[in-house]
Amino acid sequence: MILTLLVIVPGHVIAEDYRSLRYDYQQLIKSTQLQRQRINWERLIKRFDNYLKQSPRQSDVEKSLFLLARTWDGLSRASGSRSDAKQAIDHYIDMADRFPHSRLADDALFLAAQSAERRLKDKASAYHYYQQVVTQMPAGDMASEAKKKLALLPVPTKKLVPLPEKQYQHNDPDIGDSPRLKKIRYWSGPEYTRVVLDLSAPVVTKPNYLKGDNPRLYFDLLYTKPGPDLPAVVPIRNGLVKQVRAGQFSAQRTRVVLDLNRVEEYKLATLNNPHRLVIDIKGQPISVGVTARSPGKQNVSVAADDSIASVLDSASDRQEVLHLPQDTHDEGIRLIVVDAGHGGKDPGAIGPGKVYEKDVVLKMAKALARALRQQLGVKVLLTRSDDRYLKLRTRTEYANQVGADLFISLHANATENGKAYGVETYFLNLSKNNQAAEVAARENGTTLQEVGNLEAILFDLMANAKINESSRLAAEVQQALVAGLRPHYSRIKDHGVKQGPFHVLLGATMPSVLIEAGFISHPREEKRLASAAYQNRVAAAIVTGVKNYSATIEQVAKR
Numbered sequence: 001m002i003l004t005l006l007v008i009v010p011g012h013v014i015a016e017d018y019r020s021l022r023y024d025y026q027q028l029i030k031s032t033q034l035q036r037q038r039i040n041w042e043r044l045i046k047r048f049d050n051y052l053k054q055s056p057r058q059s060d061v062e063k064s065l066f067l068l069a070r071t072w073d074g075l076s077r078a079s080g081s082r083s084d085a086k087q088a089i090d091h092y093i094d095m096a097d098r099f100p101h102s103r104l105a106d107d108a109l110f111l112a113a114q115s116a117e118r119r120l121k122d123k124a125s126a127y128h129y130y131q132q133v134v135t136q137m138p139a140g141d142m143a144s145e146a147k148k149k150l151a152l153l154p155v156p157t158k159k160l161v162p163l164p165e166k167q168y169q170h171n172d173p174d175i176g177d178s179p180r181l182k183k184i185r186y187w188s189g190p191e192y193t194r195v196v197l198d199l200s201a202p203v204v205t206k207p208n209y210l211k212g213d214n215p216r217l218y219f220d221l222l223y224t225k226p227g228p229d230l231p232a233v234v235p236i237r238n239g240l241v242k243q244v245r246a247g248q249f250s251a252q253r254t255r256v257v258l259d260l261n262r263v264e265e266y267k268l269a270t271l272n273n274p275h276r277l278v279i280d281i282k283g284q285p286i287s288v289g290v291t292a293r294s295p296g297k298q299n300v301s302v303a304a305d306d307s308i309a310s311v312l313d314s315a316s317d318r319q320e321v322l323h324l325p326q327d328t329h330d331e332g333i334r335l336i337v338v339d340a341g342h343g344g345k346d347p348g349a350i351g352p353g354k355v356y357e358k359d360v361v362l363k364m365a366k367a368l369a370r371a372l373r374q375q376l377g378v379k380v381l382l383t384r385s386d387d388r389y390l391k392l393r394t395r396t397e398y399a400n401q402v403g404a405d406l407f408i409s410l411h412a413n414a415t416e417n418g419k420a421y422g423v424e425t426y427f428l429n430l431s432k433n434n435q436a437a438e439v440a441a442r443e444n445g446t447t448l449q450e451v452g453n454l455e456a457i458l459f460d461l462m463a464n465a466k467i468n469e470s471s472r473l474a475a476e477v478q479q480a481l482v483a484g485l486r487p488h489y490s491r492i493k494d495h496g497v498k499q500g501p502f503h504v505l506l507g508a509t510m511p512s513v514l515i516e517a518g519f520i521s522h523p524r525e526e527k528r529l530a531s532a533a534y535q536n537r538v539a540a541a542i543v544t545g546v547k548n549y550s551a552t553i554e555q556v557a558k559r
Contacts, residue, residue, distance in 0.1 A: 048068040341361050375547075396512070414520055477513055517538045
């Protein structure tokens with residue numbers, strides 16, 4: 001049974017009413033049968049988002065925001081998903097942020113604390129939210145309950161992401177001991193907006209994203225105060241960003257909120273002398289077959305055609321657009337993109353027996369895709385399934401578009417003297433290792449000098465927030481490769497896990513690795529790489545590595 005609460009006729013928007021939304025929320029809460037189906041929760045969330053876009057009365061806005069957070073909370077209990085619980089907490093905090101004097105604000109913070117404590121097992125955050133109720137809303141009806149909760153929780157051993165003490169010292173007598181948000185500036189166009197936060201000192205922050213039809217991107221500037229001349233609202237309204245709001249959320253943080261008109265891609269950079277936070281927002285036109293969900297995680301309808309050309313042709317030209325991914329550990333590994341290196345006019349390395357790297361890795365990629373599907377039951381997409389040329393950044397762009405959980409790029413190594421042999425696994429980083437730089441230069445099709453110039457795009461590397469997970473994936477895959485090949489082949493040399501500035505990994509929003517499955521320049525390994533038996537054993541070993549990685553980070557695929 002699916003709860004049908006609203007019928008929408010294509011092309012028509014039906015005005016919502018808060019009382020009807022509240023009634024349908026109550027009906028959903030009363031029915032355990034309706035609660036079992038996620039679509040019922042999601043439809044109600046969608047209706048709340050639509051209602052909040054209609055500019056209802058202010059009293060209804062605060063009640064609707066609170067009930068929207070309650071809906072996410074109910075969904076998180078029904079689904080058991082950490083991601084849903086995080087959404088609930090973010091919506092509770094957002095409601096308290098926007099209406100700090102509302103009678104519901106203390107309830108929102110209290111419920112955020114409960115969700116953090118019970119569903120995320122995050123006692124430090126729970127303590128922080130309970131403490132906010134007690135210190136900021138002592139007259140609220142939840143203050144006494146929050147005190148009881150605080151008495152049962154351990155006091156966090158350290159404050160939330162503290163700044164080094166020296167960063168609080170300023171020579172300006174008007175600033176005092178805390179960093180100040182002095183000014184908000186912006187440059188804006190129909191497909192791009194840059195928001196700059198001028199600060200008096202370095203500030204610790206991270207982006208938080210609230211998805212839905214009324215998306216918001218917000219930043220908590222820890223231990224920061226707004227400057228005396230800082231406006232509460234900076235209107236933009238250019239199609240991408242509606243406005244920027246800023247204000248003191250608590251004694252320890254200033255919150256900056258970007259109200260967005262639609263789901264966007266964004267990246268954050270920290271600049272010094274003077275101190276600034278730079279937020280770049282880039283437009284993403286919604287195309288047929290692409291359903292917007294949140295930055296860094298796209299849900300793409302690929303029923304008709306999963307090919308890389310189909311997916312990328314359906315979107316705008318976004319090869320330089322990077323995402324900041326959201327934390328989705330609890331959703332498990334559902335989709336893996338396997339990339340066969342080189343292809344078409346780019347043959348890759350060529351062995352002494354005239355075996356082409358592009359041909360070997362394509363066969364290996366197909367074997368890996370089969371093994372992953374059969375053994376893990378996950379969906380696997382190939383960046384190429386035939387001999388075609390693809391730009392390096394196009395490959396991770398495709399993985400981003402289809403919402404991949406892992407990206408695995410397959411290659412065969414080569415050296416000029418042809419004596420080196422063995423296997424190694426790389427993950428993305430700016431490498432100071434000369435050997436890694438040489439491998440990257442070959443795989444990138446660039447020179448060593450150009451590899452060095454990659455430091456100039458460190459700004460873009462900030463968008464890859466999965467480096468730590470990529471290193472863990474690389475370690476598991478490399479270990480499994482060596483363990484899986486040594487029983488069947490002599491002289492399997494373990495070159496280990498290395499970091500390198502590989503273009504094909506740059507911009508990926510998921511854990512990503514590049515595997516050198518052998519040296520095609522070595523006669524013995526060239527023959528192995530060309531054999532189906534070796535290709536299948538490499539594939540089986542990689543599957544083992546993915547399994548071990550999944551177990552390590554407690555990612556259980558929910559099929």
